[in-house]
Amino acid sequence: MTEPLLAIRDLSKSFGTVQVLKSIDLSVNRGEVVSVIGPSGSGKTTLLRCVNFLESYDGGSITIDGVEVGYDEGRKPRGERALARMRAETGMVFQSFNLFPHLTAAGNVMLGLIKVRGKSKAEAHEIALHWLDRVGLSHRADALPAELSGGQQQRVGIARAVAMEPKILLLDEITSALDPELVGEVLEVVRGLAAEGMTMLMVTHEIAFARDASSRIVFMDAGTVAAEGPPAEFLATADDHPRLSAFLARFRASHF
Amino acid sequence: MGYDLHFNVIWRNWDKLWGGLLLSLELAVLSIGIGIVIGLTLAVAHVSGNRWVRGAIATYVEAIRNVPLILLVYLVFYGLPQAVDIRYGATTSFVATLSIYAGAYLVEVFRSGLEAIPQGQLDAGRAIGLTPWQRFAHVRLPAMTRITLPALSNTFISLFKDTSVASVIAVPELTWGAQWINLNTFRIVEAYLIATAMYLVTGYVLLFLLRRLERRFRIARHA
Incomplete structure (x- = not known):
């Protein structure tokens, strides 16, 4: 069996006295x-x-391609420059978009390409236009974030993350801040990336989307992985997990 | 009331006022320039420093803001050379004083600007792999500049007016020029009326130009 791209082993994390992650094991x-x-x-x-x-973690390990993310071989926290290099290998899309407000759509995508990947301005611009085109926004390349709709901003956010050619894309509730009619355009982009083989770990409230687009669904409850499995299997056996079936019932009640 | 206005003496000594105005602007520009360096450096130190650093900066800010500018000018020009072996002219002394004074106000302006940047934007900078310095230069600084520009303009206009304090140590700026005309021609009303008009017009022009600059830099171009 080949080693997973992302391996999370026995991960624990506390905020003060509150333990938010309790011995999490998860691989992608x-x-x-x-x-x-x-x-x-x-x-x-x-x-x-x-x-x-x-966020730093207190116990356990997270490796990407076999390399520990936050700590070096001697379990010492990595310095900021080493961390920056590690972070360039993962892409992240945020719930609240978090675009740089002073840069255009293209500028947002270009910043990391120029400063982190060392591309020339012209090269970065070309790559930015390619990805903006992929998310259906090549005609808005020169628009500032404030001039874009939420759905458009989030698509720029996705372009900014994938243009860096990350090994894995992290999506943090990327449709939660969107008006319902704008959710579809963003999910469509994610679906396209999935079809092309992009490795993704996403936190989502879109159960239907998770069912259709994922290879596996993980149910977290009180800082632990309470259930996981391929979507069909996972949802079929939901009744065996009282917490999961309660969560799904609440979800169905509020969404249908 | 028998005061007849005679503006002829003003025009005869116009170089005193015009030269004075140019020097006032020069003093204000130099002071805001140095003040920005002081203010930005200390604001960054405040945001990233420990509580000793923050305490020291707060002391400087409070001390300067609670002392009248004219006393600071006297202290630096007359007091300091008595205490330590140091020699400088009145203009240098005044620029140093006004810069330190401006710096104290600008620390607060820049600090609140830095703190107003949403954490999410900094997270986004971290997530694409920018180093701390790159995040400062390409995420924090540009966002802060846009947030603080209006306060910066107001500070500059204030400093321009504050340059009139330099007249008390005989720096030949605009107010000193008006005083000179008054003392040499006794045309007190004309001299101060014209000087007032010159401050007013210059202030308006500066404000107009700075507001245009702010609009250019606003984050939403047509909001």
Whole structure:
């Protein structure tokens, strides 16, 4: 068996006295799309933020391609420059888009290409236009974030992340801040990336999307992985997990 | 009331006022320039420093803001050379004083600007692999500049008016020029009326230009 691209082993993390992640084990293979669902406060977002070390972790390990993310061989925390290099290998898309407000759509995509990947301005611009075209926004390349709709901003956010050619893409509730009619255009882009084999770990509340687009669904509850499996199997056996079936029932009640 | 206005003496001594105005602008530009360096350096130190650093900066800010500018000018020009072996002219002394004064106000402006940047934007900078310095230069600084530009303009206009304090140590700026005309021709009303008009017009022009600059840099171009 080949080593998974992302391997999370026995991961634990506390904020003060509150333990938010309790011995999490999770792996994502190359080309897999894994969705993490669960009630708010279950640690989903924290888990995702640990993968690119936006949050530090206290115990266990996270490796990408066999390399520990936040600590060096001697288990010493990596310096900021080493962390920056590690983070360039993962892409992240945020719930609140977090575009750089002073840069155009193209400028947002270009910044990392120029400063981190060392591309020339012309080269970076070409790559940015390619990815903006992929997310259907080549005609808005010169628009500032404030001039774009939420759905458009989020598509720029996706272009900014994938243009760096990350090994894995982290998606943190990327449709939660969007008006319902704008959700589809963003999910469509994600579906396209999945079809091309982009490895993704996503936290989502879109259960239907998770079912259709993922290779596996993970249910987190109170800082642990309470259930996981391929979507069909996972949803079929939901009744065996009282917490999961309660979560799904609440979800269905509020969405249908 | 028998005061007849005679503006002829003003025009005869126009070089004192015009030269004074140019020097006032020069003093204001130099002071805001140095003040920006002081303010930005200390604001970054404040945001990233420990509580000793923050305490020291807060002391500087409070001390300067609670002392009248004219006293600072006297202290630096007359007091300091008595205490330590140092020699400088009145203009240098004034620029140094006004810069330190401006710096104290600008620390607060820049600090609140830095703190107003949403954490998410900094996270985004980290997520694409920018180093701390790159995040400062390409994410924090540009966002802060746009947030603080209006306050910066107001500070500059204030400093321009504050340059009139330099007249008390005989720096030949605009107010000193008006005083000179008054003392040499006794046309007190004309001299100060014209000087006032010159401050007013210059202030308006500066404000107009700075507001245009702010609009150019606003984050939403047509919001």
